[in-house]
Amino acid sequence: MSAERPVLPPVRLNSEAELARDALAAPLFVRAVRLARWAGPETRVGAGGELVEAQLPAAAEHLGLPADEDGAAYASEAWRLAVDTGLLDVTDPDGEGEDGGAEGTVTAGENLALLTTGSPQEILAIWLDGLDAVHADATAPLLDDFADLVGEDGSIDFDALDWDxxxxxxxxxxxxxxxxxxxxxxxxxxxxxxxxxxxxxxxxxxxxxxxxxxxxxxxxxxxxxxxxxxxxxxxxxxxxxxxxxxxxxxxxxxxxxxxxxxxxxxxxxxxxxxxxxxxxxxxxxxxxxxAGVAAPAVGDLADKGADALLDGVAHYPEAAARAEIQLWLAGRGAGGVVPAAAELLAAARGTDEGAPLRRLHCQQALALAGEEAEPAVRAVLADPELGGLARVWLAEHGATDVPAPSEAMVFWLAIDTIAAQLDADGELDELQGLVEGLSAQHTGFFDEIWRVDHPATAEVLEAMGRLHSDKKAAKDARKAAFKARSRAGG
Known part of the structure; x- marks a missing residue:
């Protein structure tokens, strides 16, 4: 049925405020912030923006680390992150330091103040820069003996790294x-x-x-x-x-x-x-x-139209689809239930391949909308595509004055329901139960249903022939599928 499926399921993310707090509490980020606030006019940095070796013990001590080789390595790592994330700004060296090497100066970067005054989004943007920097470090080559890579002229033999x-x-x-x-x-x-x-x-x-x-x-x-x-x-x-x-x-x-x-x-x-x-x-x-990968998150569709919502949740897991629909409805406010329901019903119409699944999710969305959606539901009782859905909804909500559906509408709804479940790739046992239950409700079901004017009639009947456990009924379904294809001219 619908050709396109999302590669990744939707993720439920914590709120940006919670994520920003987690980012600020990340150990490496904490150390980078502490060093950024510790740095001053006397702080000496090398030509690459690194903290000079002579100051690493003091930096490690400020971080509560031992002033040894390990402490210096942690301090150097935190310093690099502070520079990479804009917590510190390093100026180019303009002279020689005490050890003869070129040295630059360092000042607080714009991003340092944002950690206390910025929004969660701004904090997370800084943290993401840090993640990119650490990711780059993690994919850097492992150098067991850097001296072996340096030629007589001082150049580095990158080909010897065997690193892509x-x-x-x-x-x-x-x-x-x-x-x-x-x-x-x-x-x-x-x-x-x-x-x-x-x-x-x-x-x-x-x-x-x-x-x-x-x-x-x-x-x-x-x-x-x-x-x-x-x-x-x-x-x-x-x-x-x-x-x-x-x-x-x-x-x-x-x-x-x-x-x-x-x-x-x-x-x-x-x-x-x-x-x-x-x-x-x-x-x-x-x-x-x-990187251009489609990675949906619950809440992505909350401010979109009903058509985008129903198409978007088409292949979400049930719990994620429910959460997405609830967020969408909540965004319409208490007074917007009837317009929201009307928008959902309008978006559910159609004869394209994805339409049956849209109607299934529309029905689920209307169930979450509650009884206030009734005026919008009653307005489509005469609609050939939505009338059956509307009657089911009204019956589930205890309405007693619902007009009986025509036989044509009953059969059309049966085809539409099975088509939606086939598209949803539901559990085989549940689908088999649905097929057998619907066909058992009507005498001579397969003698009549092949005449239903629904784009998926033949496809649904073929599926019923595969799924039905009763051999005679399965055979009748296959015959009905052949009649439906002949009637459609294909």
């Missing part, structure tokens, strides 16, 4: 995309931590492969170790909660991926566990949108 930046970025984005999908699985109930071996395998092992080969297992192992490094870098910016690979495993097993494949549920946690946070959902979705 586009490939590295694509791989990490693919992993984060898979984690995003897993988090949204089962209407958002799939937010349990994901084992790192499973996440690595999702990018390496072909879908149609049975037992992984030794070569594939080796690739998974290498991907795991790379992801372990990357998630350690990404966790402080707040997008994931990460339990790293147990370093003791490196001594216990030569191939962590091979060992993980046979580990029990209790042991698998030692191979790394990762979970996307609510802030991570927001951040990964923002990156996907920027």
């Amino acid at each position: 930046p586009e490939e590295e970025t694509e791989f990490l984005d693919g992993v984060l995309g898979n984690l995003y999908l897993l988090t949204l699985a089962d209407n958002g109930a799939g937010d349990a931590p994901v084992p790192l071996p499973a996440l690595a395998a999702s990018m390496i092992v072909p879908d149609d492969m049975g037992e992984p080969t030794d070569d594939i297992l080796e690739q998974v192992s290498e991907a795991m170790m790379r992801l372990d490094d990357q998630f350690r870098l990404l966790e402080p910016i707040g997008i994931v909660e990460y339990q790293p690979v147990d370093e003791a495993l490196m001594a216990e097993a030569g191939d962590p991926a091979d060992t993980a494949a046979g580990a029990d549920e209790e042991d698998v946690t030692r191979y790394g566990m990762v979970r996307l946070t609510p802030l991570g959902l927001y951040g990964i979705r923002a990156r996907m949108l920027e």
